[in-house]
Amino acid sequence: MRDDAADQTIVMQSEAMQVHLRRMAREIAKANPDIDSLVMLGILRRGFPIAERLSKLIEGMTGRAPEVGAIATTLYRDDISRSPASPKGYTHFDFEIDGRSVLLVDDVLAKGRTIRAAMDEVFDYGRPARIQLACLIDRGGRELPIRADFLGEKIPAGDNEWVRVRLRELDGEDMVLIERYAREEEEDAAEETA
Amino acid sequence: MSAAPHTEREIQWTRRHLLGIADLSREEIETVLDTAPQFAAVAKRKSGIKKVPLLTGRLAVNWFHEPSTRTRLSFELAAKRLSADTLAMTTSASSVVKGETLHDTLANIEAMQADIIILRHDCAGAPHILAASHTSHVINAGDGRHEHPTQALLDAFTIREHLRRKTGNPEASLDGIKVTLVGDIEHSRVARSNILCLNKLGAQVTLCGPATLMPARVEEMGARVCYDLREALRGADVVYSLRIQLERQQHGLFPSIREYIRLFRVDHDSLRHAPEDALIMHPGPINRDLELAADIADGPRSVILEQVSNGVAVRMAVMHLLVNYGGAV
Structure with a gap:
């Protein structure tokens, strides 16, 4: 984690996150009446626990829990040399993709490039009947024609801001923060002055 | 958008060639070992396509001066699973290859825009000589009695x-x-x-x-x-x-x-x-x-036999690191 954030603001607390996830689960269940044909792929790392929670919530509503898998996308990125070569997790799921309705789940939707990579990876496993996307946060800044079918909240963020989702499974708490960093020009100027 | 904060171990790989274990630090060896499991998972996919697009359009040339089954097939499969194109070249094991010939041959391969040269040679140090004077990524697939990294x-x-x-x-x-x-x-x-x-x-x-x-x-x-x-x-x-x-x-x-x-x-x-x-x-x-x-x-x-399966994953990791992190040709 970067520790040079100039400041940070909490934009979503645990309770609001539960509300969003419950509503998303309802919407997903409504849009997918045949729950057994639905499979969920959480994008590592934080999309995966969100997918598991959504699956549990859907089970509470319909009595059926969609199967959940993890997808890494690291081997399909277009900026491969800037992403870690040795990711902690890699793609794993046990179900068939062919003919299923695949729901990709991620924490933050930004440029849309991760989702593009995830879709390419899904197609290497089979031919899904359709692909949908669920994201907790849409922070804007899209570079590809991609949008979320199921969204928690739109939180527009600037170029020098980083939207960070913290989840109790990985971080011990549920929270969304916006962290602000000094702009690069300002950093350069600061370095020159120093 | 600002650069992504790093939540995973940051990649430390700048090496263009893999010539021997002697050159590598413990951290570099561990980076290769940590990079390999995701490639082992690619080979174990139950359905769909058992390859990833990391070296699409790149050319890997297998150049073996000595007989080999396992290593040559393993490198070829590793390159193919990364979506690279592959060419194989074998020279008679008995011919004594002089330094000049080696350079000439490689210059010809490079004229075909090869990105990776995988060399097995009976002379210790042959890959090192090539790496010093040519631009492609050189991988030592065994040189004399010297190394087989x-x-x-x-x-x-x-x-x-x-x-x-x-x-x-x-x-x-x-x-x-x-x-x-x-x-x-x-x-x-x-x-x-x-x-x-x-x-x-x-x-x-x-x-x-x-x-x-x-x-x-x-x-x-x-x-x-x-x-x-x-x-x-x-x-x-x-x-x-x-x-x-x-x-x-x-x-x-x-x-x-x-x-x-x-x-x-x-x-x-x-x-x-x-x-x-x-x-x-x-x-x-x-x-x-x-x-x-x-x-x-x-x-x-x-x-x-696990060694053989793992060989493909580890060679995928090596090629991926050299080409995608070790600088473009």
Whole structure:
């Protein structure tokens, strides 16, 4: 984690996150009446626990829990040399993709490039009947024609801001923060002055 | 948008070529081992396409001056699973290739825009000469008696995966484990690269074999030498059998095959002196019942075929790191 954030603001607390996830689960269940044909792929790392929670919530509503898998996308990125070569997790799921309705789940939707990579990876496993996307946060800044079918909240963020989702499974708490960093020009100027 | 804050271990790889384990730091070796599991998962996909688009449109040339099945196929498959194009070139093993010819041939391959050259050569140092004066990424697939770095990396990966499965600790390392290499150490580039690699990873290496097949002053590389197999196998976590190069038997480096078998063969009899759960490894090809008893090679402790599967994943990791992180051609 970067520790040079100039400041940070909490934009979503645990309770609001539960509300969003419950509503998303309802919407997903409504849009997918045949729950057994639905499979969920959480994008590592934080999309995966969100997918598991959504699956549990859907089970509470319909009595059926969609199967959940993890997808890494690291081997399909277009900026491969800037992403870690040795990711902690890699793609794993046990179900068939062919003919299923695949729901990709991620924490933050930004440029849309991760989702593009995830879709390419899904197609290497089979031919899904359709692909949908669920994201907790849409922070804007899209570079590809991609949008979320199921969204928690739109939180527009600037170029020098980083939207960070913290989840109790990985971080011990549920929270969304916006962290602000000094702009690069300002950093350069600061370095020159120093 | 600002650069992504790093939540995972940041990649530290700048190397363009893989010439030998001697050049690598422990961190670099671990980076290769940490990069490989995701590629092992690609090969194990139950459905769909068993490849990833990391080297799409790149050209990998397999250039083998010496006979090889496993290594050549393994590199070719690794390149194909990364979506690279591959060409294979073999030169007669008997022809003595002079430095100039080597350069000329490579200049011709490079004129075809090759990105990766995988070279096996009977002259030690051949890949180093090429790497110094050419722009493609050079991978040493075995040079004379010198090094065979990808073999040592896949061996370390195989041992580490086993330790992690056995102990249930996903962070388990080779620190402190005991590995015994048995056989022809003198002529073995596999042994040389393994001694270097295992030492860097903190393992204790014991070498065992006939004195005539033991290089002089090999202890200086950081290995214990032991001429009694039973003694060498005591407490070993891994028993690594090396191929007896029968083609060298005519030089009379040991009195007879029968005597070799009696003193140095890894079999039920000698393995009574090793722990029951010691892993059995061999780089292939095996002379069955010569250096290694056939039933041991095929037995439950043997991970010889796992070595082969892991070889593809580790070679994918190496090519990916060299090309995508080690600078463009």
